[in-house]
Amino acid sequence: MYAIVEMAGQQFKVAKDQKVYVHRLQEDEGSKVTFDKVLLLEDGGNVTIGAPVIEGAAVEAKVVKHLKGNKVIVFKKKRRKGYQKKNGHRQYLTEIVVESIVASGAKKAAPAKAKVDEKPAAKKVEAPKAEAPAATEDLSSKTVAELRDLAKAKDINGYSSMKKAELIEALSK
Secondary structure (H helix, E strand, O other), X not given: OEEEEEEOOEEEXXXXXXXXXXXXXXXXXXXXXXXXXXXEEEEOOEXXXXXXXXXXXXXXXXXXEEEEEEEEEEEEEEOOOOEEEEEEEEEEEEEEEEEEEEOOOXXXXXOOOOOOOOOOOOOOOOOOOOOOOHHHHXXXXXXXXXXXXXXXXXXXXXXXXXXXXXXXXXXXX
């Protein structure tokens, strides 16, 4: 069983008990990480392809350690001009070990909450706002595709090239 998973902005083909080096993750060493962006899953000849991801599938891994990769030399030269630049860097990496691949029933990973200072904010006096009709608030929660479908149903011309704000304005008239 293997899976193709997006981890830290890159795609990796992983299997159980495999060691993978990915871009630096914010988790501590020894903690468990769940990656829910599974793009492809192969289980005993059965291949499942996501569009774009497979719902309910996840890869669970353990952070082994944080390290730096090998030095990469960047050398630039323009011949016959006397121009040479040598530069280099070492990439920050995280070593993880894949513990399990869950085909279905995995919960979606909760987004990390930003730390908020506990200082009380200064009170601001706001000007009274004009109340918008309830239909406008309802329309703002819809996607652009849903708004275009509504515009098509109301026979609004040029809806395919309108942006979200323009669609909401045209539908609220």
